[in-house]
Amino acid sequence: MTEIITDPTLPILHGPSDKEKKYDRQLRLWAASGQKALEDAHILLLNSGSGTVGVETLKNLVLPGIGQFTIADANIVNESDLGVNFFLDEDSLGNSRAECCVKLLQELNPDVKGHWLPLQETHTVQNLLENDRKYTLIMYTYPIEPQDLALVQEYGNKHKVPIIAIHSAGFYSYFRTHLPGNFPIVDTHPDSTATTDLRLLTPWEELSKFANEFTSDIDNLSAHEHGHIPYLVILLHYLEKWKAEHGTLPSTYKEKTAFRATVSAGARTNNPEGGEENFDEAAAAVLKTISAPTLASSVKAVFDYKPNEFEAKSSFWIIASAVKKFYEKNKQLPLPGSVPDMKAQSTVYVRLQNIYKKKARQDVAEVLAAVRALPGGKDIDEGEVETFCKNAAFIKLIHGSEASPDNITTIAEAEAANDETAAMVGMPLSLFPIYLSLKATSHVPTACTSDILAAIDKTIPGASSNPRLAQVAEEVTRAKGGELHNISALTGGMVAQEVIKIITKQYIPIDNTCIFDGITSRTQVLRI
Amino acid sequence: MSRDYFNTQSLGVPLNRMVKEARILMVGAGGIGCELLKNLVLAGFGEVHIVDLDTIDLSNLNRQFLFRHEHIKKSKALVAKDAAHKFNPRVKLEAHHANIKDPQFNVDWFKGFTIVFNALDNLDARRHVNKMCIAADIPLIESGTTGFNGQVQVIKKGVAACYDCTPKETPKTFPVCTIRSTPSQPIHCIVWGKSYLLSEIFGASEDDSPEMDHSEDSENAQEIEKLRQEAQALKNIREAMGTDSFPQLLFDKVYKDDVVRLRSMEEMWKTRRRPEPLDYATVIEKASDAEARKDKILKDGQRVWSLEENVVVFRDSLSRLSRRMAEMKSSGEVSAEPVITFDKDDEDTLDFVTAGANLRSIVFGIETKSRFDIKQMAGNIIPAIATTNAIVAGLCVLQSYKVLRGQFGSTKEVFLSPFASERLLASDRLRAPNPDCPVCSPAQTRVLIDMSRATLGDLVDDFLKMELGYGEEIVVNHGDNLLYDLDETENLAKKLSELGIKGDSFLTIIDDNDDDPKGPRVNLILNVQES
Numbered sequence A: 001m002t003e004i005i006t007d008p009t010l011p012i013l014h015g016p017s018d019k020e021k022k023y024d025r026q027l028r029l030w031a032a033s034g035q036k037a038l039e040d041a042h043i044l045l046l047n048s049g050s051g052t053v054g055v056e057t058l059k060n061l062v063l064p065g066i067g068q069f070t071i072a073d074a075n076i077v078n079e080s081d082l083g084v085n086f087f088l089d090e091d092s093l094g095n096s097r098a099e100c101c102v103k104l105l106q107e108l109n110p111d112v113k114g115h116w117l118p119l120q121e122t123h124t125v126q127n128l129l130e131n132d133r134k135y136t137l138i139m140y141t142y143p144i145e146p147q148d149l150a151l152v153q154e155y156g157n158k159h160k161v162p163i164i165a166i167h168s169a170g171f172y173s174y175f176r177t178h179l180p181g182n183f184p185i186v187d188t189h190p191d192s193t194a195t196t197d198l199r200l201l202t203p204w205e206e207l208s209k210f211a212n213e214f215t216s217d218i219d220n221l222s223a224h225e226h227g228h229i230p231y232l233v234i235l236l237h238y239l240e241k242w243k244a245e246h247g248t249l250p251s252t253y254k255e256k257t258a259f260r261a262t263v264s265a266g267a268r269t270n271n272p273e274g275g276e277e278n279f280d281e282a283a284a285a286v287l288k289t290i291s292a293p294t295l296a297s298s299v300k301a302v303f304d305y306k307p308n309e310f311e312a313k314s315s316f317w318i319i320a321s322a323v324k325k326f327y328e329k330n331k332q333l334p335l336p337g338s339v340p341d342m343k344a345q346s347t348v349y350v351r352l353q354n355i356y357k358k359k360a361r362q363d364v365a366e367v368l369a370a371v372r373a374l375p376g377g378k379d380i381d382e383g384e385v386e387t388f389c390k391n392a393a394f395i396k397l398i399h400g401s402e403a404s405p406d407n408i409t410t411i412a413e414a415e416a417a418n419d420e421t422a423a424m425v426g427m428p429l430s431l432f433p434i435y436l437s438l439k440a441t442s443h444v445p446t447a448c449t450s451d452i453l454a455a456i457d458k459t460i461p462g463a464s465s466n467p468r469l470a471q472v473a474e475e476v477t478r479a480k481g482g483e484l485h486n487i488s489a490l491t492g493g494m495v496a497q498e499v500i501k502i503i504t505k506q507y508i509p510i511d512n513t514c515i516f517d518g519i520t521s522r523t524q525v526l527r528i
Numbered sequence B: 001m002s003r004d005y006f007n008t009q010s011l012g013v014p015l016n017r018m019v020k021e022a023r024i025l026m027v028g029a030g031g032i033g034c035e036l037l038k039n040l041v042l043a044g045f046g047e048v049h050i051v052d053l054d055t056i057d058l059s060n061l062n063r064q065f066l067f068r069h070e071h072i073k074k075s076k077a078l079v080a081k082d083a084a085h086k087f088n089p090r091v092k093l094e095a096h097h098a099n100i101k102d103p104q105f106n107v108d109w110f111k112g113f114t115i116v117f118n119a120l121d122n123l124d125a126r127r128h129v130n131k132m133c134i135a136a137d138i139p140l141i142e143s144g145t146t147g148f149n150g151q152v153q154v155i156k157k158g159v160a161a162c163y164d165c166t167p168k169e170t171p172k173t174f175p176v177c178t179i180r181s182t183p184s185q186p187i188h189c190i191v192w193g194k195s196y197l198l199s200e201i202f203g204a205s206e207d208d209s210p211e212m213d214h215s216e217d218s219e220n221a222q223e224i225e226k227l228r229q230e231a232q233a234l235k236n237i238r239e240a241m242g243t244d245s246f247p248q249l250l251f252d253k254v255y256k257d258d259v260v261r262l263r264s265m266e267e268m269w270k271t272r273r274r275p276e277p278l279d280y281a282t283v284i285e286k287a288s289d290a291e292a293r294k295d296k297i298l299k300d301g302q303r304v305w306s307l308e309e310n311v312v313v314f315r316d317s318l319s320r321l322s323r324r325m326a327e328m329k330s331s332g333e334v335s336a337e338p339v340i341t342f343d344k345d346d347e348d349t350l351d352f353v354t355a356g357a358n359l360r361s362i363v364f365g366i367e368t369k370s371r372f373d374i375k376q377m378a379g380n381i382i383p384a385i386a387t388t389n390a391i392v393a394g395l396c397v398l399q400s401y402k403v404l405r406g407q408f409g410s411t412k413e414v415f416l417s418p419f420a421s422e423r424l425l426a427s428d429r430l431r432a433p434n435p436d437c438p439v440c441s442p443a444q445t446r447v448l449i450d451m452s453r454a455t456l457g458d459l460v461d462d463f464l465k466m467e468l469g470y471g472e473e474i475v476v477n478h479g480d481n482l483l484y485d486l487d488e489t490e491n492l493a494k495k496l497s498e499l500g501i502k503g504d505s506f507l508t509i510i511d512d513n514d515d516d517p518k519g520p521r522v523n524l525i526l527n528v529q530e531s
């Protein structure tokens, strides 16, 4: 551990702690809840090969304050390690690579605890996984011994631990995440423009009453009052009129454009500006906000899913079941409760915000009551229910994946077919050959091109006749199992990003393999 | 196996040699800079110069991994250099703790590099380096990140679009009257707290603030004059700083008296809600409970504070700032009046602006905000994390290999698209320069002049007309200043040095001669150098 030296000239600290200040720039992305999850996590890296990509990934996790990490590595530091690994220096030569990397990584952040293990006959992967320590996530780098790989996979399945495999050689790399079973995410951080849910087609009583206050005598309002009616009140008013005239609400695209024209025509033009900003806002919002709420397929997938006995005990599935009940009864999801910016008097805007917030609170209360009534629902945190309701329209379930040879063949055929059209129109070609060629060297440090191609042919008969695959295999051979620091650093950035998503359970992780080509600076994500 | 065995293996001998012989300039040693320097050093680049004006702050440590706690307040450029040197002693590193806009970094100096990397966080410096690289005709690799998003772009004069080929968004500004008289959103009150309240009491005047837009001043001349008097009266209250009555004097001035005056302007409130003044004595009477919990309140920046809590923080931060002011004065190190300016990472100023802005929001019936949110809004904070920087810096180096080989055709503009499900990186082919770009489309040339002797007339007659063959109808601009045209001849007799032209000034020559059968010449950017 390095000693923490506090600069004596620093002013006495008021308010937020040193830690909050250090992490300020990232708390704005994943909030205190995400940070807590990171700080509670312990990550295991099984390191091998030239050993850089895993360490670079850890660097990007130590900096934002992961709780603990362990590196297990059989290698002793030699001269060529120094040219590729930033976390080794001249003093490291001849020592355990795991120990040296842990020492320098830990200097990056005194809040993080690092452990190391030199893999030897007496300290095997088996010992490592059998001890009492519980890992939150395991990463391993290729090449790896087949029996060690089997142990890691077994551990992951048994303890429901996510696993990430990483392979970096020369200008190529790929990583593949393996999530245990089904992986639900509540806080997917959808694009803020997608989250507006104003319920204009199904206003509740209080909202309708509020809108009527402004529009019951709309033609006699003063210029100022008329120009400051919040746009959603304008829309509610014209929707009511439309319904009175047509018997139904506008639903087709044609009806909506006609409706938009009526809204625009409502603006007063006998003023110096020749129009009204709030009416412009209303017209612009028609297509986006006037649509019946549909249940996103990802939410439907959650509602339709039958959790197994183990899963059903988790708070996610208990709340999901309560929200499903809410949806079945009310025919809509709980209201998120936020109101976008709009032209309005500030007092009116604040009232409007409060009406939406109040309704959102009522919905949360209804869901909470349902949660409490379910087995295991007594101890669930109210805040968790609230977060779930707020994000209900965007929850997502990612299904775990199992590798199967059939799947590989299907992908290979589909990618080859895509390439035929891509080549004709000058589109970039599939990166799947990179995956196949690296995969063929999963358990050997180096291989010649013909061996790589022969190994691929075993899984996908005839694949080696593809000249592009031969070319990629050639490049993998040329790298001789060596990593380029720059490629591994970049890959380490991408892997750490996925680790953060998985541990914080925020944002949607990639599903499930990302292939990187450093020659063309491209990535491709495939579900393998 | 030797140290660069794998580099030679994968890069091949010719490229590896080019990498070793390259002279690199890296502008900025922050988030991207730390990553980039590490990658450059381990890729074996021969010589790297680092320029950064900044010093290290605690909030850098979550990603700028070349720095440690004990480096806080030290030069980023120097610490980064020392840290990186350890990992490849064979690379020649040079650090400049300086502003890239300093005159020592002139066009000739830029010409000495093979590639320039921009690892900056602000528009102004990015544009400057872009301009210098266009003038020096050196390839520039420009990069940036915001949270999970990032991008990398290769810039090369005449080949690839420059930074200014597409117009950039300029920072938002607010009319003076919105900030001072008729706020309607939280941001208006925050700008008021930062650019008016704090700077009138502890700093320079609000007129210097880049967030204030004075373009509508003339339409509201009367109100502007009133506001000027009000600001003057506020300045006078500074005299009471350090006395027990200071908080009350200041509070009642800005939240009571000024509000009462505003309320009396009937015209203003016809269409808006009238502000409600606050009285210090009344509020403070109810704040004894909050006063007792002061330390707890100050630790809780995520929650929105109540009126009483805001008053307690207002009084407390005001006394902290007043004490600092008194210490600065008594230390006598600064001869001029000392100033405290807003810094998002300076707790005292942040607390004061948070409470000051929230109290004003309460007066105007506007939503109040937590200190955490106000910090972001007042400090224009951009989220930043290690992972994005690692990806972007890696992409920069990959692009540099193409630049070294002269394969500009295969360089790319790469965007990080972290939320796309099919791929994490999206790339665009190289964009051609925009023919209307004010920076890279004009012709460029340079001239050596003795600025203390030569006049503008000498430059126009001897160089532009005789040597370059321009006709009568030309316009000469220096930045936004018109120096010469057919009707503006006063400056011709003045020496160039008197006109503010120094080494490395850029003049723009516009040809207005429409009669020429070939049409007027394209604009010329003239880089003036001291002979």
Ligand SMILES: [Zn+2]
Binding pocket: B161, B162, B163, B164, B165, B166, B433, B434, B437, B438, B439, B440, B441
């Ligand atoms: Zn340009």
